[in-house]
Amino acid sequence: MKKILSGIACLLLLLTLGSVFLESIWVFDLIASGRLQYLVALAGLGLVAAISGARAAALILVTAALINGWFVAVYVLKTPPALVEGEQRISVTFHNVKQLVPDLAALRNFVETTETDVLAFTELRAGDAPAVRAAFTDFPHTAGEPGEYSIVLLSRLPLSTARVHRLDDDGPSGTTLEVRVCAEGDARCIALVALHPAPPFNPGYHTHRNIHVWATANLASRIAAEPSIDGRIAMIGDFNFTPWNVIYKETLVLSGLRDAMVQTWPHSTFHSRTAVAGLALDHIWVGEKTGLVQSHIGPKARSDHFAINAQLAIDFEPTR
Structure with a gap:
């Protein structure tokens, strides 16, 4: 079970890195579009890995989640355009x-x-x-x-x-x-x-x-x-x-x-x-x-x- 989780975690981390550095390839661009869904899935799998005692897999999944979460956090922390003076x-x-x-x-x-x-x-x-x-x-x-x-x-x-x-x-x-x-x-x-x-x-x-x-x-x-x-x-x-x-x-x-x-x-x-x-x-x-x-x-x-x-x-x- 731990080996399976580690393999899945490595694949998901590679896909995450591809969505960041290889977005010129259309498949990775599609993955990036679903980054929020990907983040939720990674968090869920990370929890499963932690409960199962697969610490290496959990660490890899957390790393992938943090990378995806950074993109989401940068967006939600943006300040909306201010109200300008004008009638x-x-x-x-x-x-x-x-x-x-x-x-x-x-x-x-x-x-x-x-x-x-x-x-x-x-x-x-x-x-x-x-x-x-x-x-x-x-x-x-x-x-x-x-x-x-x-x-x-x-x-x-x-x-x-x-x-x-x-x-x-x-x-x-x-x-x-x-x-x-x-x-x-x-x-x-x-x-x-x-x-x-x-x-x-x-x-x-x-x-x-x-x-x-x-x-x-x-x-x-x-x-x-x-x-x-x-x-x-x-x-x-x-x-x-x-x-x-x-x-x-x-x-x-x-x-x-x-x-x-x-x-x-x-x-x-x-x-x-x-x-x-x-x-x-x-x-x-x-x-x-x-x-x-x-x-x-x-x-x-x-x-x-x-x-x-x-x-x-x-x-x-x-x-x-």
Whole structure:
């Protein structure tokens, strides 16, 4: 029994190390996505090993648990974006509808509760788009295009710019929607970039997801630096990675943005509200002059993803 536990412990430690140092390999990237679940499993097995008297196995399992736990702890100890000075508020909601007709009543209630100004969808089928637009006639301004890896955006506020950026490759996804949402004409705008890259279920999709997210993070960084935007930006979408993935930290740093969905405990936006039974795949990142009032996780509305919302405060004072 002790030899079996030691063998399992060594394998799990190797998989943990692979998820840290070999995340460029898609299998290890998937393992990293489930780091929280992995941590719970390691803790359970470590307890079994300790009770069984398999001290070596217990020590190895504790080591693997500490490595995974470090990633979780770094995230939950993050400070959410502070509330910036500024009177302008904007509420942004994003939902992956999973190519299903959404429960529009549930979604409508969430939109009203959060006082949503901008509503973005991904995996919205072309045939379902008219019904969604008809349910949100008070969002007259639209941008984007329906599709599995595309974004449709509805806004109560005027849009001064709407561009669909496309990657120059043959991957399954590759479109990023850029819009400028304006409060008082072009002089008072916040930029939004939205994307849904492919899930990393095989080597090709994994590579393509990384390229797509890196390109969008770089785009967000350039837009944030524009004098007319000056840090008033949000990057939203189903990024198909969790806060435990190495690419999360790398692209967050590249974009220069902050995670508006940071909470005091791990959260989930996919499959289950319980973090251990789900994954935090959907994100809202914000710029330097975009502060967080409050974030919300809403209904599934027939999808396997929960709608997410961030109520933001925008600083329109010029940088001194």
